[in-house]
Structure formats: C-alpha cells, structure tokens
Amino acid sequence: MFALNKKTGYALIALTHLARNSGEVVSARTVAEECHIPQALLTNVLKDLARAEIVQSHRGAAGGYQLANPPEAVTLDQVITAMEGEVQFVRCVLSGDVSAAEPCDLELACPIRSPASRIHEHFKRFLESVTLAELLADDLKTVPPECLDRVPEIAGQGCTKELSG
Amino acid sequence: MFALNKKTGYALIALTHLARNSGEVVSARTVAEECHIPQALLTNVLKDLARAEIVQSHRGAAGGYQLANPPEAVTLDQVITAMEGEVQFVRCVLSGDVSAAEPCDLELACPIRSPASRIHEHFKRFLESVTLAELLADDLKTVPPECLDRVPEIAGQGCTKELSG
DNA sequence: TGATATCGTACCTGATGAGTGCTATATGAA
DNA sequence: TTCATATAGCACTCATCAGGTACGATATCA
Numbered sequence: 521m522f523a524l525n526k527k528t529g530y531a532l533i534a535l536t537h538l539a540r541n542s543g544e545v546v547s548a549r550t551v552a553e554e555c556h557i558p559q560a561l562l563t564n565v566l567k568d569l570a571r572a573e574i575v576q577s578h579r580g581a582a583g584g585y586q587l588a589n590p591p592e593a594v595t596l597d598q599v600i601t602a603m604e605g606e607v608q609f610v611r612c613v614l615s616g617d618v619s620a621a622e623p624c625d626l627e628l629a630c631p632i633r634s635p636a637s638r639i640h641e642h643f644k645r646f647l648e649s650v651t652l653a654e655l656l657a658d659d660l661k662t663v664p665p666e667c668l669d670r671v672p673e674i675a676g677q678g679c680t681k682e683l684s685g
Numbered sequence: 686m687f688a689l690n691k692k693t694g695y696a697l698i699a700l701t702h703l704a705r706n707s708g709e710v711v712s713a714r715t716v717a718e719e720c721h722i723p724q725a726l727l728t729n730v731l732k733d734l735a736r737a738e739i740v741q742s743h744r745g746a747a748g749g750y751q752l753a754n755p756p757e758a759v760t761l762d763q764v765i766t767a768m769e770g771e772v773q774f775v776r777c778v779l780s781g782d783v784s785a786a787e788p789c790d791l792e793l794a795c796p797i798r799s800p801a802s803r804i805h806e807h808f809k810r811f812l813e814s815v816t817l818a819e820l821l822a823d824d825l826k827t828v829p830p831e832c833l834d835r836v837p838e839i840a841g842q843g844c845t846k847e848l849s850g
Numbered sequence: 851t852g853a854t855a856t857c858g859t860a861c862c863t864g865a866t867g868a869g870t871g872c873t874a875t876a877t878g879a880a
Numbered sequence: 881t882t883c884a885t886a887t888a889g890c891a892c893t894c895a896t897c898a899g900g901t902a903c904g905a906t907a908t909c910a
Contacts, residue, residue: 522765523773524687525898529797532775536796547855555796560901567857580908581854596804600687608688610697631701631720632694635820639761646811655800690867712886725870732888745877746885 528603530557530565535599536655538575539591547584565603572602591656597647607647609640693768695722695730700764701820703740704756712749730768737767756821762812772812774805 533555538546548566552559566585570577574594575585587594600607610632698720703711713731717724731750735742739759740750752759765772775797 521770521773521776522689522693523776526776527899528687529775532801533795533797549855558900561899563856564900570856577856578908579854579856579906582909583855583907585856605686608686610694611686611688611691630698632698632820635822636697639815639819642815643811646808650804650807654804655797657800692868714886723869726868728887729869735887742887743877744875744885744887746883747878748876748886750887 524600525604527561527565527568528600530555530562531569531599531603532652532655533557534562534565535569535574535587535594535652538585538587539652539656542587542591545578545582545584545586550584568602569599572598574598574602591652594652595648596650597644599652600647607644609643610636689765690769692726692730692733693765695720695727696734696764696768697817697820698722699727699730700734700739700752700759700817703750703752704817704821707752707756710743710747710749710751715749733767734764737763739763739767756817759817760813761815762809764817765812772809774808775801 534551534557537551537555548563549559551557551566552562555562557565566575566577569575570585573588576588577583577585597607699716699722702716702720713728714724716722716731717727720727722730731740731742734740735750738753741753742748742750762772
C-alpha cells in the first residue's frame with residue numbers, strides 16, 4: 521500500500537494541534553493526551569520535527585513545542601522528509617547522487633529513468649503545494665465545486681491552491 | 686522514505702517494454718532479460734498485472750504477455766493499486782469503510798480526518814493523471830518550460846497533462 | 851535542589867518487502 | 881501422444897523497517 525506511515529500521520533495531527541495553539545508552547549504530554557496519541561511515540565515524533573526545525577523546542581519545566589513557522593510555510597513535503605527521509609517516488613530517481621544509499625542496479629539500462637524523474641518532480645511539487653494551513657481548513661466549502669467532480673480530465677490541475685483559500 | 690516499492694518500479698519498466706512491442710506477445714523471460722530484472726521476480730510482477738487485467742496473459746508455448754489497453758489508458762494509480770493495493774495516502778482515510786483491515790484508533794477524535802480525505806482525493810487524481818504513455822515519452826521538450834520553473838507557486842497545477850503531448 | 855520536560859540513543863517485536871522454488875495447468879509443435 | 885515452453889498459484893525464506901518502548905543525560909524554572 522502506497523501510504524504515509526503512522527508516524528507521519530501523528531506528526532500532521534500534532535502539527536495541526538500546535539497550529540491551533542499558535543504562539544503557545546505546548547508539552548508533548550499535553551499534545552499526546554489531547555490528540556490521543558501514545559506519549560512515548562509522540563515524543564519521538566516531536567523530536568524529529570524539532571531536528572528538522574519544523575517546530576521549536578523548549579526544554580525544562582514549562583517547556584514544550586511550538587511551530588517554528590506559520591502554517592502556510594509548512595509543507596507536506598517538509599513533514600514527510602522529516603519523518604521518513606527524502607521523498608523518492610521511484611527509488612532510483614535520486615541515485616545519480618553519489619551519496620545515495622541505494623544505487624540502482626539498472627542505472628545504465630533503465631528505460632524509465634528520465635520520465636520517472638519528471639514525474640518525481642511533479643510529485644514533489646504536489647507535496648510542496650500542500651501546506652499545514654490546508655490541514656487546518658476543515659471547511660469543504662472552500663473547495664471550488666468544479667474541482668471535486670471533473671475527474672480525471674483535470675486531474676491534479678488547478679485545484680490545490682484553492683483548497684487553502 | 687515515501688516511495689514506490691521495487692516491484693512497482695519493475696512493473697512500470699515491464700509495462701513500458703510491452704508498450705514498445707505493442708500487439709506482440711512477449712514472454713516473461715524475454716522481458717526479464719532485456720530489462721535486466723530477475724526473472725523469478727518479474728514473473729510474480731507480471732502475474733499481479735495480469736490479475737489486475739492491466740496485461741493480458743497467454744499460456745503455453747509461445748505464450749507471454751501483452752498490454753490489455755493502449756498506454757494512454759493505463760494510469761499510474763492502476764499500476765500501484767495492482768502491485769501494492771489501494772493507495773491510501775494517510776492510512777486512516779479509507780477506514781470509514783467497514784471492511785477496512787486497519788481501522789483508525791483516532792477515528793472519532795481525529796482532527797485531520799476531513800482535510801486529509803481531500804488531500805487524498807487530490808493525490809489520487811494526480812496518480813490517475815499520469816499514464817503509461819507519459820513514461821514512454823522520453824522527450825523533455827514536450828514539457829512546457831514555464832512548468833519546470835514556477836515552483837512552488839503553480840505546484841501541481843496544469844503541467845501534468847502536457848507531459849504526454 | 852527537585853520537579854518537569856526535552857534530547858539522544860538503544861532496544862524489542864511483528865509486519866512487510868524482496869526474492870526463490872515448486873507443482874499444476876495450458877498451449878503448440880513434433 | 882508426448883514434450884518443451886510458459887503462465888498460475890502457492891508457500892516459503894531472509895532481511896529490513898515500521899511501530900512502539902525505555903532510560904539516562906541535560907536543560908529550565910521555581
């Protein structure tokens with residue numbers, strides 16, 4: 521199944537919680553309790569988000585976490601990268617990079633390398649276009665109705681941005 | 686890492702190979718040899734694709750596989766679903782379905798359920814908009830230059846379809 | 851100094867991805 | 881009829897990783 525993993529899901533939930541308390545420092549325990557996420561696990565999730573500088577951490581008594589940037593500036597791509605590592609789409613796409621941990625066996629002969637790279641770019645842009653602000657906007661009325669139905673003719677086209685407005 | 690698994694990658698490579706031999710029946714061994722994919726593994730991949738009716742299988746001597754539909758009609762979503770199961774984006778999105786194998790613990794309280802569903806729909810449409818034909822079109826010149834640079838302002842918008850033309 | 855909270859890291863366990871092997875069945879040709 | 885070829889359907893192994901837990905170190909505040 522092609523899906524985000526649970527940690528990333530928890531991260532998104534925690535981030536929306538922090539966004540709704542913007543400005544305030546909230547402890548991991550509070551977020552865990554209010555979002556019904558196992559605390560020990562959420563602790564690790566928030567640590568990853570802090571390392572990626574998506575949230576700011578404050579140690580000590582009355583410490584906790586807060587968003588490092590406004591929700592509009594936090595992209596889905598950033599969150600996924602923080603939790604799961606660089607998005608790759610097809611695993612070989614980045615292997616031109618010498619440092620890639622997983623060089624592709626087919627590197628020379630691969631018949632889809634070039635087109636897969638292009639699709640990878642589009643995929644990445646899609647993830648970059650989705651922001652935390654859209655996860656906060658829980659109002660379906662903000663989605664232009666014409667975007668909900670014209671499928672797949674307009675697939676992936678022109679609807680993403682309107683979601684946040 | 687948010688990525689397609691290797692089997693799906695092999696599936697895409699095999700499908701492009703079949704597409705380039707459109708009409709002809711090609712054996713799994715031939716595809717494996719010409720695409721440099723382990724034969725035993727490719728056999729399973731092609732079986733999955735046949736089960737999903739993405740390719741047609743022909744048993745017996747001189748048997749093999751051929752595309753069941755023209756490349757324009759084969760979407761990335763179909764291939765991923767055939768190889769990895771239904772795309773879910775966030776794992777809970779489909780759990781409203783009673784038959785879901787993985788009901789979400791947070792079902793009632795989840796603060797991102799509704800927006801995640803919307804993003805899931807966009808994500809799915811993106812995958813439906815990418816066709817095998819685009820994997821065959823290896824010519825970067827078919828991509829309008831303005832689509833390659835305006836990032837992320839136009840992210841995910843309006844470029845996908847042009848890729849195949 | 852003690853309570854609280856994050857930081858870093860290591861660990862466990864079950865599921866799943868990647869790959870292999872075998873038997874049954876279908877087909878075409880000798 | 882027989883044989884070679886090729887797919888169909890399982891069942892299996894092995895390694896990796898996701899999901900989750902635990903603990904000592906460190907920072908902050910009262």
